[in-house]
Amino acid sequence: MAGAGIAAVAAAGGAFSLLNDAAKNKASAADTTLTIPDLLEGTTSDSTTTFTLEAKTGTAEVLSGVTSDTMGYNQSFLGPTMKWTNGDTVLLNITNSLGEDTTVHFHGAHVPAKMDGGPQVAFADGETWSPTFTVDDSAKTLWYHPHALGTTAKQAVHGLAGMIIVEDDSTASSDLPSDYGVDDVPLIFQCLATDSAGDIKYDLAGYLESDLSYPLLLNGTNVDSASLSFTATKTRTRFRVLNASPSDIITIQRSDSGTLSQIATDQGYLTEATDVTSIRLVAGARAEFVMDLSADATLQAVVTTGWIRGGSGTYDVLAITASGTDTPDDLPSTLNTIDRYDTSDFTARTITLGQDGTTMLINGSAGTSMDSMAMISTTLGSQEIWTITNSTQLEHSFHLHDVPYQLISVNGEDPTGVQLGWYDTYEVVGGGSIEIAMEFTDYSDDTYMYMLHCHLLQHEDEGMMAGLMVTGDDTSTTTTDDSTATA
Ligand code: C2O
Ligand code: CU
Numbered sequence: 104m105a106g107a108g109i110a111a112v113a114a115a116g117g118a119f120s121l122l123n124d125a126a127k128n129k130a131s132a133a134d135t136t137l138t139i140p141d142l143l144e145g146t147t148s149d150s151t152t153t154f155t156l157e158a159k160t161g162t163a164e165v166l167s168g169v170t171s172d173t174m175g176y177n178q179s180f181l182g183p184t185m186k187w188t189n190g191d192t193v194l195l196n197i198t199n200s201l202g203e204d205t206t207v208h209f210h211g212a213h214v215p216a217k218m219d220g221g222p223q224v225a226f227a228d229g230e231t232w233s234p235t236f237t238v239d240d241s242a243k244t245l246w247y248h249p250h251a252l253g254t255t256a257k258q259a260v261h262g263l264a265g266m267i268i269v270e271d272d273s274t275a276s277s278d279l280p281s282d283y284g285v286d287d288v289p290l291i292f293q294c295l296a297t298d299s300a301g302d303i304k305y306d307l308a309g310y311l312e313s314d315l316s317y318p319l320l321l322n323g324t325n326v327d328s329a330s331l332s333f334t335a336t337k338t339r340t341r342f343r344v345l346n347a348s349p350s351d352i353i354t355i356q357r358s359d360s361g362t363l364s365q366i367a368t369d370q371g372y373l374t375e376a377t378d379v380t381s382i383r384l385v386a387g388a389r390a391e392f393v394m395d396l397s398a399d400a401t402l403q404a405v406v407t408t409g410w411i412r413g414g415s416g417t418y419d420v421l422a423i424t425a426s427g428t429d430t431p432d433d434l435p436s437t438l439n440t441i442d443r444y445d446t447s448d449f450t451a452r453t454i455t456l457g458q459d460g461t462t463m464l465i466n467g468s469a470g471t472s473m474d475s476m477a478m479i480s481t482t483l484g485s486q487e488i489w490t491i492t493n494s495t496q497l498e499h500s501f502h503l504h505d506v507p508y509q510l511i512s513v514n515g516e517d518p519t520g521v522q523l524g525w526y527d528t529y530e531v532v533g534g535g536s537i538e539i540a541m542e543f544t545d546y547s548d549d550t551y552m553y554m555l556h557c558h559l560l561q562h563e564d565e566g567m568m569a570g571l572m573v574t575g576d577d578t579s580t581t582t583t584d585d586s587t588a589t590a
Contacts, residue, residue: 135329137421138322139284140266140291143183151192151235154185156207158249158263159200166316167328171301174201174261181323182247182265184289187238189271194235202228205258208250209267210387210502211369211527213239213544216551216573219504222473223551225251239545241439242271243371244343244389253471256349256560257305260295262323264347275372275438279341280393286337290344290421292384293320294351294406305349306561319404319418326404326420338427341366341393342402346384349560351406352498352530355390356381358401358419364434367391370507370525372439377521381405385500387528387558390521393434396425441523444509444540449488452479454569456531456557458495462566463557469566470556476569479555483547483575488540496533499562503527503541504553504571511538528558547573 145152161179165171176182187193199205204227208220217224218234226232245267249258266289270276280286296304299314318325346353357363362378369389382390394400402421457464462471470476481487488511491501507525510518514535531537549572556568 135324135331137288137331137333138324140181140289140322141178141183142283143177143185145185145193151194152187153194153196155196156182157198157200158205158207160202161262163262163323165295165303165318165320165325166297166301167325169297169299169301171297171303172261173303174258174263176247176263176265180262181291182263184266184268184283185247186268186270186283187240189238189240189242189269192235192237194233196231196233198231199226199228201258203254204228204251205249205254205263206251207232207247208504209245209247211240211243211245211389211507212267213506213546215546216505216548216553219551219553220247220250221504221552221554222250222252238269240269241371242273242276243269243367243369244345244391245269246345246347246389248347250554252473253564256564259347259560260293260303260305260349264291264293264345266291266343266345268343273372273439275366275435278432278435279366280337280339281341282337286335286339287341288333288343289322290342290355290402291322291347292345292353292404292420294318294348294353295320319406319420321404321420326418330422331420332422332424334424334426335396336426337431338397338425338429339393339395339431340423341391343389343391344382344384345389346386348386350386352383352385354381354383354405354407355392356403356405358403361400363392363394365390365392365521366434366438368521368524369527373521373524374439374441375437376434379521382521383407383530385498385528385530385558386560387500387502388526394423395431396423396427399423399425441509441525443523444486444511444542446486446488446511446540449486449540450481452487452489454479454489454491454555456491456493456495456499456501456567458497463562465556465567465569468569470568470570471564471566473570476566478552478570478572480572480574481543483543483545483573486540486542488538490536490538491531492536493531493533497562498533498559499531499567500558501529501531501537501539501555502558503539503555505546505573506541506543508539508541511540513537543573547575549574
């Protein structure tokens, strides 16, 4: 029923548009200041920074005036933002108080497979998992969320998601705004579905019920019932956008059709700031942009695919008041050096995203258990070009753990503009294909694997996930065996 369900909702998009039109009328909506997720303070000793997280249950007002059962890290819904610094060693003590298994994946981080938080390291209620590693990423915006088999959608839509900001000592980082919550602002979007009693839906059957609402949340606040505002006290403001939705595609734009200056994709800085009129993010993807605010501006979210939100719609999500009087320096002319891969000698591989009725597949196998999933095996140092072919008519969001990838082609076209950046999560339209290239560096393991999967969380839970084993001699870094779960 599952795969068919998504198609049915997509086809029925028109039926929901009335609801969305009503939701767009916010004449009576309260004015609310944008919530900035707390920064999680780490404690540093012996050059290791330790962060403490607890995955727990709670309640929150996801729909105005209605209490929903939720989950969050250290709080009832969503989680605090962590800041990591490239080259530092971090230790995370993560306690599971959910009453069911969970795991925490550091989406987009280049870490040993055992520390990556995939399904193999799921840990039980009452246990604490303590991964530790040296941060091995340039400046970028990552996020963390659950990744246990079959429960990722449920736990993530209930609120288990948070942002990770990786900082480095590059010139670009020192020149760009970085005062968290002041001129460096996280924007976490979630399109959810709830019934009138506030029950957050995560399985596809649930989306077909008739009494559902489709809240669009920004940093945990429902933008349909509150007009969110942000006062920019500096002229130049940097925004980090995360699409933490289970399915929907979200496009960010200005209401006045002005440009945004995009500085980063999923995996860090573009070579130079690039003016764009919109930024399209599939589920799981991130981007960063700056705005030089000489006047007030409004950001909009366009929900396009609308499998959950129900049809397409354009929503004013953030009214920005420009109050800065400073004159920012010119943006650095170069943010990053990206050497494009010459893939002529790369090993070619084909990954097929498929569907058998209601079961979602990668290379013909359903990854609903570790035993049934397709396994991609490679060796440390391997350079590869993968053709990701979508043999379904559904939209997918292709995510690879461990290493960033470059887009080599998108539906047969050469990449241009911001497509020339580094990605870990990219759109594969129904019947379409992308070619991506990557190099497996630093970490290998004979036991623990990385994952590759669709980041539409229902599709992932329904089997569109495969394992990736990177084996071989690790010459540059040792994969330590010091991640443990303790009761
Ligand atoms: Cu954000 Cu394997 O996931
Ligand atoms: Cu998918």
